[in-house]
Amino acid sequence: MGDQSPSHSDYSSSVESSNYFQQCKYIHEVELVNMKLQMRILETHLETKDRLLRNLEDIIDEQETRIANMEDFIQGRTAAYTPSTVMLHGISALSLDFGSLSEENLRLKEALRAGQRKERINELMEADEDYESDMTSVSGECDSARNGNSDVMSQSAIVASKARAFIDEHQISRLKRCAEELKNEKDELKRLSQDMKDAFTVCMGEVKLLLESKTVDFFKVLMERYKAEMERRKTLHNQLVELNGNIRVFYRIRPLLSIRDQAAIRIDSMDEGVVHLEHSSGRKTSRAADFVIPTKYSQNEIFDKVSPIVTSCIDGYNVCIFAYGHTGSGKTYTMEGPSEDPGINQRAILQLFEASQERGNDIEYTIKLSMIEIYNDKIRDLLSTSSSTSSSLTLRRDDSGHLSIPGLECRQVTSPSDVTNVLKEGSTSRVVAATDANANSSRSHVIVRVNVHAKNNVTGTTTIGRLNLVDLAGSERVSQTNATGQLLKEAQAINKSLSELGNVVFALRQGQKHVPFRNCVLTRLLEDSLHGDSKTLVLVHISPEETHVCESISSINFAEKIGQVQMKGPAAFKRAESVRKSTGVGRKDASPQTTPKKTNKLN
Numbered sequence: 001m002g003d004q005s006p007s008h009s010d011y012s013s014s015v016e017s018s019n020y021f022q023q024c025k026y027i028h029e030v031e032l033v034n035m036k037l038q039m040r041i042l043e044t045h046l047e048t049k050d051r052l053l054r055n056l057e058d059i060i061d062e063q064e065t066r067i068a069n070m071e072d073f074i075q076g077r078t079a080a081y082t083p084s085t086v087m088l089h090g091i092s093a094l095s096l097d098f099g100s101l102s103e104e105n106l107r108l109k110e111a112l113r114a115g116q117r118k119e120r121i122n123e124l125m126e127a128d129e130d131y132e133s134d135m136t137s138v139s140g141e142c143d144s145a146r147n148g149n150s151d152v153m154s155q156s157a158i159v160a161s162k163a164r165a166f167i168d169e170h171q172i173s174r175l176k177r178c179a180e181e182l183k184n185e186k187d188e189l190k191r192l193s194q195d196m197k198d199a200f201t202v203c204m205g206e207v208k209l210l211l212e213s214k215t216v217d218f219f220k221v222l223m224e225r226y227k228a229e230m231e232r233r234k235t236l237h238n239q240l241v242e243l244n245g246n247i248r249v250f251y252r253i254r255p256l257l258s259i260r261d262q263a264a265i266r267i268d269s270m271d272e273g274v275v276h277l278e279h280s281s282g283r284k285t286s287r288a289a290d291f292v293i294p295t296k297y298s299q300n301e302i303f304d305k306v307s308p309i310v311t312s313c314i315d316g317y318n319v320c321i322f323a324y325g326h327t328g329s330g331k332t333y334t335m336e337g338p339s340e341d342p343g344i345n346q347r348a349i350l351q352l353f354e355a356s357q358e359r360g361n362d363i364e365y366t367i368k369l370s371m372i373e374i375y376n377d378k379i380r381d382l383l384s385t386s387s388s389t390s391s392s393l394t395l396r397r398d399d400s401g402h403l404s405i406p407g408l409e410c411r412q413v414t415s416p417s418d419v420t421n422v423l424k425e426g427s428t429s430r431v432v433a434a435t436d437a438n439a440n441s442s443r444s445h446v447i448v449r450v451n452v453h454a455k456n457n458v459t460g461t462t463t464i465g466r467l468n469l470v471d472l473a474g475s476e477r478v479s480q481t482n483a484t485g486q487l488l489k490e491a492q493a494i495n496k497s498l499s500e501l502g503n504v505v506f507a508l509r510q511g512q513k514h515v516p517f518r519n520c521v522l523t524r525l526l527e528d529s530l531h532g533d534s535k536t537l538v539l540v541h542i543s544p545e546e547t548h549v550c551e552s553i554s555s556i557n558f559a560e561k562i563g564q565v566q567m568k569g570p571a572a573f574k575r576a577e578s579v580r581k582s583t584g585v586g587r588k589d590a591s592p593q594t595t596p597k598k599t600n601k602l603n
């Protein structure tokens with residue numbers, strides 16, 4: 001019978017098999033752990049890449065939003081400047097540039113995604129290859145361990161730690177590579193963004209240049225229009241004044257100063273240009289003017305009638321307003337007026353102030369005042385501060401052909417109080433002499449001269465307008481004043497100058513070639529202001545009292561002489577009819593001066 005018990009060699013081979021099995025099992029466990037570890041590392045790596053990808057996507061989205069904003073901004077600009085074809089071209093070129101930049105961004109994004117996908121696959125494949133080679137080397141180690149019959153456990157542990165270190169090293173180097181590539185991509189994106197910024201700056205520069213050139217053109221057009229409008233406004237205002245007549249004559253009938261006086265003059269109830277006079281003998285006369293200012297009119301209402309021609313001065317026209325009439329008829333009251341209810345002088349200058357302030361944004365106005373007195377045909381400066389106030393000034397024609405008065409004081413006024421003070425100062429210097437006709441009769445002509453310099457800051461043009469406000473000396477007849485000596489000389493000088501003024505205005509109104517400006521100082525001094533397209537208003541003052549009828553008729557004769565215009569058509573007929581009906585006499589009975597004057601109203 002054979003020995004059934006296991007021999008020593010059997011036993012040792014079974015132990016060996018069991019050890020080998022243990023080794024294999026252990027190696028598999030190690031492999032399993034390694035695989036799990038590797039999987040974990042790969043997952044982490046993928047998560048990191050995903051996160052980076054998301055960040056990149058965010059950056060790209062942000063860039064796209066900025067591009068969209070830029071496009072909106074440019075479209076907004078485009079809408080504001082639609083009329084410009086060139087602008088549209090520039091902006092559409094810009095939009096195209098931005099569109100191509102967006103497309104470039106999208107392409108980059110896609111390329112990045114594809115690259116990342118490819119890289120991930122490569123990495124997985126590399127990981128597989130590495131794993132296989134690792135496994136081969138581990139198996140080799142196991143084989144040598146089995147052959148060498150050494151300490152399997154410690155060998156396996158060494159192999160496992162080696163394998164782990166090997167895998168870690170590879171993973172780290174791969175991650176480093178990825179990080180490096182991501183960094184490069186980030187740098188590339190940064191560069192792209194910088195390029196885009198530069199392109200945007202260049203485009204914006206071009207847009208700005210285009211806008212500037214368009215704005216300059218637009219501004220030029222506006223300037224041209226503005227100039228044309230200014231000229232049109234001036235022309236229209238001038239036409240309005242011319243339509244009413246460049247030389248106009250108004251009557252102002254002073255109210256009765258005493259209730260005991262009888263009014264011998266009345267205004268026609270149907271025609272505001274006709275007055276009726278009744279002589280003490282009972283004879284009736286009717287006379288016509290451009291307008292008869294109703295007696296009840298306030299100083300303000302009278303100025304309203306006068307103000308349109310005052311405004312012409314602001315536009316560079318010369319304007320003359322004369323107060324004519326016999327002594328005591330109210331000339332000084334109309335021009336100067338009492339301090340509590342000032343007359344035309346102060347109101348006119350204040351209106352020039354107001355008008356200059358209204359237009360002050362574009363035009364710089366300088367208003368200067370001088371006050372001249374003509375007494376016995378001599379010029380005196382009423383604003384002179386020199387001690388020798390009695391010395392007279394002379395008229396000179398300068399190189400440019402304009403008449404000037406060398407040494408004449410010219411005050412710039414910048415406020416209403418300046419105006420009041422200068423006018424007050426001048427009027428106190430006026431020569432006043434007592435006559436039989438009026439205890440305070442002014443025996444001289446007083447001219448308040450206002451020069452308006454207008455400098456247009458927009459067009460660069462300068463205009464100079466001159467307003468002459470003339471309070472003439474009383475026009476009483478020499479025979480009535482009982483004047484002798486100095487007073488007779490004064491009266492003769494006054495009458496001569498008034499008569500010459502009448503001749504000048506008459507010649508101008510008739511359009512005569514020769515105008516006798518040089519016959520007296522008054523007309524010589526006003527020559528520049530009466531010539532050409534200047535405007536003249538003569539306010540003929542009439543006293544209503546029966547005792548002054550002769551003086552009133554004399555003033556009316558003067559008015560009719562200077563206001564005479566040959567008029568044709570229905571207006572002339574209408575006025576003649578009105579005069580005839582009211583006097584109750586036929587045309588033959590009416591004096592030659594009753595020939596109607598032009599009937600246009602000032603306002």
Ligand SMILES: Nc1ncnc2c1ncn2[C@@H]1O[C@H](COP(=O)(O)OP(=O)(O)OP(=O)(O)O)[C@@H](O)[C@H]1O
Nearest residue numbers: 254327328329330331332333438440441442473474
């Ligand atoms: N519209 C008026 N309302 C009330 N009073 C008036 C009016 N016009 C004149 N007067 C008065 O009549 C008087 C004479 O007026 P004023 O001195 O103005 O006359 P004048 O024509 O200037 O005289 P002269 O030629 O002598 O200077 C003054 O007392 C003045 O106050």
